[in-house]
Amino acid sequence: MTDTVDSAIKRAALLLQSSTDSAKLDAQVLLLDVLQKPHSYLFSWPEKQLSAAQQLQFDEYCQRRLNGEPVAHITGLREFWSLPLQVNASTLIPRPDTETLVEHALGLQLPTVANVLDLGTGTGAIALALASEMPHWQITGVDRVSEAVALANTNKQRLGFTNVGFVQSDWFSEVAMQQFDLIVSNPPYIEQDDIHLNQGDVRFEPLSALVADDDGMADIKYIITQARDYLTTNGYLLIEHGYQQSTKVHSFFAQMAYTNILTVKDLANNDRVTLAQWPG
Structure with missing residues (x-):
């Protein structure tokens, strides 16, 4: 029975x-x-x-x-920003906290036809969420991992968006000479010895998408430094980070001469995203 x-x-x-x-x-x-x-x-x-x-x-x-094994890996799906996204073990599983980044990106004063870059796109979650809300934006999502790019393209095709494209790129390597009104990223930001790496769903996710050197700050610092060459005058950079990293991220933005630096909290009231403008 x-x-x-x-x-x-x-x-x-x-x-x-x-x-x-x-x-x-x-x-x-x-x-x-x-x-x-x-x-x-x-x-x-x-x-x-x-x-x-x-x-x-x-x-x-x-x-x-x-x-x-994560539920998202078992079913092959995870909803993000009300979009059903295919997921697999080649990328991070999209999380509700990252919707904080999407929400604040959508609230910025940008050109009607903004040029947008999503660094480390994974499933394409952030890029596709922005594309769903801003059909006139031209969005590029990049990822170093070819399997992630293939997955993001699959999600794009299933959803039918035409204002977003995905490219294999080691951060900025394949977008040379382009200028963006907005750059967003959810980069690796966990310390190598963080005890949470041995708990829950992260045990089944790629370490390369989770862990960074320099107490989790290496990729964040690289993006903040390099993005200055790719942002338009007064363009925005938004970065997701760990809840204990906001002071370091804010300070490094200031050190690199960004202006209007602001940290925003996620759904659990933790510091989660810091954004700033590049004065050009």
């Missing part, structure tokens, strides 16, 4: 509670992926019996989650 929708969630939540602090939600997301149904289905059809094939797939999903 297979589970009903309701009993499947209850059983899975009990199974997963030792390995995740969001056991019920994880169970719901995994079951909905198996059923290929919207969230409302869980409440509309709680007594619906799973087929044998659905039961088998759901049990397999739960075992993978029990082993620590």
Whole structure:
């Protein structure tokens, strides 16, 4: 006998509670992926019996989650800025905190047809979120990893956006001579010995997208330094960083002669994004 929708969630939540602090939600997301149904289905059809094939797939999903594999890797999808994005192990899994960067980028006073660069684009989450809101912006997303560029292009094609393109580039290496009104980045910023690297979903994500030298500041400093050659006069640079790095990031922006430096908080009220203008 297979589970009903309701009993499947209850059983899975009990199974997963030792390995995740969001056991019920994880169970719901995994079951909905198996059923290929919207969230409302869980409440509309709680007594619906799973087929044998659905039961088998759901049990397999739960075992993978029990082993620590991220839900996004199991389902192959993660929603960001209300966009369904394909994800895989070649990139970071988009996180809600990064929507803070998108929100503040959209609030800037930029030209109607702004030229925008997303450094370390990964799944393309930031670039695609901006493209969805600003169809007149011309957006380029770059990533050093070819698999990430391929994934970002897949997401672009699935969503049908025409004002964004993705290029393989080691930071600025393939955008020489271009000028941007806005540069955004969620670069690696975690220290190499951070204990969180051995916990949760990050265990399944590429270290190269997470860790940076110089107490997590190496890539941030490189971007701030080099971006001066690629920003238009009064162009903006927005960088996501760790919640304890805001003072260092703010100071380095000032050291590099940027103006109007501002740090903004994420949904959890932690310092998360610092932005500044290049006076040219």
